[in-house]
Amino acid sequence: MICTSSEELPSISTMKILVIEDDLDAAAYLVKAFNEAGIVTDHASDGDLGFYLATENTYDVMVIDRMLPKRDGLSIVSALREKSIETPVLILSALGQVDDRVTGLRAGGDDYLPKPYSFSELLARVEVLGRRKGMRDNDTVYRIADLELDRLAHEVHRAGQRITLQPREFRLLEYMMKHAGQVVTRTMLLENVWDYHFDPQTNVIDVHISRLRSKIEKGFDQALLRTVRGAGYILKAEN
Amino acid sequence: MRLSALYLGLFAICAVVLVFYVTDLTSSLLTGQTKRVVQDEIQVLANFYRRGGVTLLINHIDRRSREPGANLYTIAAPNGKILAGNVESLQAGILDAKGWTARPFTYRRFYQPEGTPGHRALAEVIFLSNGMRVLVGRDLGEPTKFRSMIRSSLALALGIMLVGALIIWFVIGRGALLRIDRVAQASQKIMAGDLAQRLPISGTGDEFDRLSSSLNSMLVRIEKLNVGLRQVSDNIAHDLKTPLTRLRNKAEAALAGREDTASYRLAMEEMIEESDQLIRTFNALLMISRVEAGSAVAQMDTVDLSAIARDTEELYEPVAEEAGATMTSDISDGIVVSGNRELIGQAISNLIENAIKYSTDGDGGSTIRISLEQHKRNIILSVRDSGPGIPENRRNDVVKRFVRLDESRSKPGTGLGLSLVDAIMGLHGGRLELASSDEIKQTGLCARMVFG
DSSP: OOOOOGGGSOOOOOEEEEEEOSOHHHHHHHHHHHHHTTEEEEEESSHHHHHHHHHHSOOSEEEEESSOSSSOHHHHHHHHHHTTOOOOEEEEESOOSTHHHHHHHHTTOSEEEESSOOHHHHHHHHHHHHOOOSOOTTOSEEEETTEEEETTTTEEEETTEEEOOOHHHHHHHHHHHHTTTSEEEHHHHHHHHSOOOSOOSSOHHHHHHHHHHHHHHTTOSSOOEEEETTTEEEEOOOO | OHHHHHHHHHHHHHHHHHHHHHHHHHHHHHHHHHHHHHHHHHHHHHHHHHHHHHHHHHHHHHHHHHSTTOOEEEEEOTTSOEEEESEEEEOTTGGGSOEEOSSOEEEEETTOOTTSOOEEEEEEEEEOTTSOEEEEEEEOHHHHHHHHHHHHHHHHHHHHHHHHHHHHIIIIIHHHHHHHHHHHHHHHHHHTTOTTOOOOOOSSOSHHHHHHHHHHHHHHHHHHHHHHHHHHHHHHHHHHHHHHHHHHHHHHHHHHSOOOHHHHHHHHHHHHHHHHHHHHHHHHHHHHHHHHTOTTTSOOEEEEHHHHHHHHHHHHHHHHHHHTEEEEEEEOTTOEEEEOHHHHHHHHHHHHHHHHHHHSSSSSOEEEEEEEEEETTEEEEEEEESSOOOOGGGTTTTTSTTOOOGGGTTSOOOSOHHHHHHHHHHHTTOEEEEEEEETTTTEEEEEEEEEO
16 A cells, blocks of 8 residues: 655655564565665564664664564563663554553553554654654644644634634644644544544544645645545645 | 262261260279279278277278278288288289289179179279288279260261261262252263253252352353354355455456556555455454453443543534534533443444434435433433434344345445444443334434443
8 A cells, every 4th residue: 555656755864763573574565665765674573683673773763563473572662661762662463452552552662553554554653753853742833834833822823814723623733733744644643633543434534634624725825734645644835 | 979978987087086085084084083082991991000900900991891882902911812801813913013003903803703704993002011912992893884885875876977977968969969960961062062051950049050050141141152253253254255256356357457557556456445444344343352252351441421422423523514414412511431432432433424324315414413311320322313224123133243234235334333332332331222213203223322
């Protein structure tokens, strides 16, 4: 499901990640795909080697399979956290449901992706974990082009004109702006804006996005919120 | 059987130990008493001896010897020859040691018939200054008789106990063993695969019946799970083969078709869409079985049901509007339940997705109404729509995995939505009820999540 054409990808500064995955086919595919996306990727095929690499080198993100030979993924994450290595970790797991996610995140993981996943989903999450491209957490006003979101006053302006948003639309825009320039997927939005982790059968997120889009773009020249086919959405100013 | 024998043995050992202890205690008491009597007697004899020497002593002993029930008296010369008293002969060596005889000895009285065994006695031997020996003793006949009486009554009691135990075992224990055997036979059959088999219940309501009936309820549950499992695997085989076949056909068609990138790309995208749908079905199936596996799977917290209902309504409101439905709600505030937010949210969204999917076909606006209210002890969250509804005789079926009404087969869906809601409600100790929105016209579906 790699349908992202290159001009839609965010501009790339070199990011280095570690993938700990024992399924060699899957790992080879991941390494190739990450490299194509401009991400330098190291691979470890078992838990011991993975832990060694993780402590010896510096990475921007680690992608760790939950079930590994020699040492399981969760114990690697907790051991890294004990050694004060705070590199963002994304846990991959064949166990997907409800409480597995909770145990994964409790062990010190930053994100959790159940298998099978689409690569575009994984890539978007790794990008978000590894790059602080968008706004910083302590910015009180997010700005992109002529769009401005005031997190304290809960107000949105575009080109000086006030835009009224519903509370959820505000949170949706806030999340998109926080990760401006990066692809965010539908599940990421459902997780972060609605705090639900299930997979809706209908296109709920698309409908919310199109409502938001019409509010922030209708009557303005520049399109900011764009659809990335097969992946999700990206909020960015035209060059 | 072995257990009852063990009990009986232990009991008998205890009884024997007890009886021996009691008889020994009694006989040592009696021995002490004997010694006191003998010592008193010796005091009296000593008085006579002091007053009148050996002559008076012999006289006195002679007189005392003839009294009925008299103690044993012997006065013997230094060489051991008996001079006076009521003893014909003594066990050898008794007169050689001073003081109390170490243990009971045997002796023969005068006029005792030949061939009868000797009597047993305890005695004290005193050496007079001229070398003569005086023995004063007491027959042990009474304590010995007492002891043997107790022992024989013990033997009798143990005998009765043994017989009693055998009778009790035969009447009760054997009955119980027979019942255990019947239970064992029934479980053999169950192990052999006949899950419809039940353990026998005698109807007396005793411990065995209680055990059997709780094992039976366990069997009912196992059988239900087993049937569910078989049904699922049958349905998986059937319902997953269809999309797999479609997937395969698409790949084949693309291979046989025009050789250009655009049409390959289209085919690939369709195939990914198809496999995503398959993954979705698998996820739903896994989720149902994990939820049904029980409460250990999901973490339960106190959750704000009103907030979950509002969140979910708000999530779907634009979707409903786009599909041409009007969504209204009547959600009471501050209703909390013990549950899992994620699962409850999933359940509500399944019901809303169904409502949107099945009510927006006809002409005219469809309406969907979500309400949450507390009815005495029940909390009811209902989603009602203005669609065609589900015929009453099919309502139990649609909750089963992969069951879809014929009219709905044309629509996308896994046939697992309501099964998941049902499983989630089961996990929360509640149930899913399906009814008509309009009871008179029998149209529309009203799906109620009832929290008990």
